[in-house]
Structures are given as structure tokens and as C-alpha cells.
Amino acid sequence: MARIGSTLLVLALLGGTAAAFAVTERLKVQPSPITRVRIENKVFSPRHGAASIGFGLRKSDGLTLLLVDGAGEAVRELVPGHRVRRGFHSWAWDGRDDAGRPLQDGTYxxxxxxxxxxxxxxxxxxxxxxxxxxxITVLEVGRAAITPNGDRRSDSLVIRYRVDEPARALLYADGMLGQRRKQRQLEGTLRWYGRVGGKRLDAGRYELAVAAEDIVNNRSRRVPAGTVHISYPRESE
Structure with missing residues (x-):
């Protein structure tokens, strides 16, 4: 009897394993109920933007959409079990939890x-x-006086800088934005011709500062970059 019982147990285990294997294989060949996944703004700052999460459903279904952190813990419920029709749908996520608090930097x-x-x-x-x-760190500041009158002698001031991540540099004169680099670099130069908004500044002394802006528009604090004196000697003659 003991031998028969053992045989039946083995057969039951084999049958269960075979059934589980069959279910697994059937799931493998079944098409995914989700198609055309599209994520826009895969890297963003909760201060300046949002991600768009989109995908298609082959059939209408009761859908819950969550954001999970690296440990698999749910941190935000975007869709709380709503009935969603077949087709493509998208939702925006602002990088915040259910209480509206910005989440920590990381991957979700x-x-x-x-x-x-x-x-x-x-x-x-x-x-x-x-x-x-x-x-951003200021490495070197050029001449302390410029005469931006077009004679190509002392028209501009050059500031060398370094950033701890690829970012575009910005230059301010007395708090006014004077220049914004197009390229995002780790190290570069700003050449300034004494203009703000395309118009040259009046003669006088101006406090300079630089800042950096990364790919998701996080902007650094302004770092002092010295003082420059602008003059137009030819026009005063």
C-alpha cells in the first residue's frame, strides 16, 4: 500500500507539473494584451515637465496603471481600476506620488x-x-574692461567654465540674461559682447554671474564671475 501511495503521489506531481508547463507554454504563444508601448520624456524633472505613458489594448478591460520604484513598490496610481476600451491610450505622470509630493530621483x-x-x-x-x-565652476575670466564698439580690439569678454554634467551655460550682467549657450558641454567658454536681448548696454560697471541648465531644464544657482567695465571711448570723443 505504501508503494502504491508513493506511486500515486509521483503521478500527481508529474501531472501538476505538466499542467503548469502547459499553461506557461500557452501564455508564451498568446499575444500580449498590450501593444504599441510609447513613453515620451523618459528623463524629466518634476519641477519642469512630465512623462507621457501610452500603449494600446487589444481588448477592453478593467485597467489599473501604477508607477513602481526600483524595489517594485507602487508609488503612484495613475488609473484606479477603470474600464478602458480597446485601442491606444496615454496618461501623463508628473513625477509625484498620490499625495502630490515630488518623488526622489531614480528609475521608475x-x-x-x-x-x-x-x-x-x-x-x-x-x-x-x-x-x-x-x-558650474568658473575657471577663468578674461579682461575686466571691454569697449564693444566693433573695432575688434576689446569688443568681448571671455569666461571659461566647467560643469559636473552636460549642460548649457548662461551669463548674467546685473541679473539680466546676457547669453545662453546652445551646446550642452562639460567644459567651455562664454564670449560676451556687452549685450542683453540683442541691445548693447550703456557704459558703466556690471556684476557678472554664470549658471548652468541641464537637459531637463534644472538650473543651477548663479556663481559670481567678477565685474566688467563697459565703455565707448570713440563715441565720447
Missing amino acids: RPRVQLEDARRTIVLPNPIQLDSTPPQ
Whole structure:
């Protein structure tokens, strides 16, 4: 009897394993209920933007859409179990939790729960939150006096800088934005011709400062870059 019982137990285990294997294989060949996943703004700052999470449903279903952190913990519920029709849908996420608080910098993923399909799918598309501003260092400041009158002698001032991440540099004169670099670099120069908004400044002394702006528009604090004196000697003769 003991031998028969052992045999029946083995057969039951084999049958259960075979059934589980069959279910797994059937799930593998079934098309995913989600199609056309599209994530826009995969890297953004909660201070300046939002990500767009979009995908298509093959069939209408009861859908819950969550954002999970690196540990798999849900940090935001975007869609709380609503009935959603088949087709393409998208939702915006502002990088905040359910209480409206900005989440910590890091990587997050959308998790989709489908009631009818009885499926939970973590989308492989990561979304990166970056709210840390870059840091800029002034390496060298050129001449302390310029005469931007077009004679190409002392028309401009050059400031060398370094940033701790790729970012565009900005130059301010007495708090007014005088120049913004187009390229995002780790190190570069700002050449300024004494103009703000395309118009040259009046003769006088101006306090200069620089700042940096990264790819998601986080802006650093302004760093002093000395004083410059602007004069137009030819016009005063």
C-alpha cells in the first residue's frame, strides 16, 4: 500500500507539473494584451515637465496603471481600476506620488494590471526622474574692461567654465540674461559682447554671474564671475 501511495503521489506531481508547463507554454504563444508601448520624456524633472505613458489594448478591460520604484513598490496610481476600451491610450505622470509630493530621483516603471485578462505587466520602459541641478565652476575670466564698439580690439569678454554634467551655460550682467549657450558641454567658454536681448548696454560697471541648465531644464544657482567695465571711448570723443 505504501508503494502504491508513493506511486500515486509521483503521478500527481508529474501531472501538476505538466499542467503548469502547459499553461506557461500557452501564455508564451498568446499575444500580449498590450501593444504599441510609447513613453515620451523618459528623463524629466518634476519641477519642469512630465512623462507621457501610452500603449494600446487589444481588448477592453478593467485597467489599473501604477508607477513602481526600483524595489517594485507602487508609488503612484495613475488609473484606479477603470474600464478602458480597446485601442491606444496615454496618461501623463508628473513625477509625484498620490499625495502630490515630488518623488526622489531614480528609475521608475509603469505597471499595468488587467482585470479580465488576469495579467500584471511591468513595462520594460524605464522613466528617470532627475531634479538635481548641475554645478558650474568658473575657471577663468578674461579682461575686466571691454569697449564693444566693433573695432575688434576689446569688443568681448571671455569666461571659461566647467560643469559636473552636460549642460548649457548662461551669463548674467546685473541679473539680466546676457547669453545662453546652445551646446550642452562639460567644459567651455562664454564670449560676451556687452549685450542683453540683442541691445548693447550703456557704459558703466556690471556684476557678472554664470549658471548652468541641464537637459531637463534644472538650473543651477548663479556663481559670481567678477565685474566688467563697459565703455565707448570713440563715441565720447
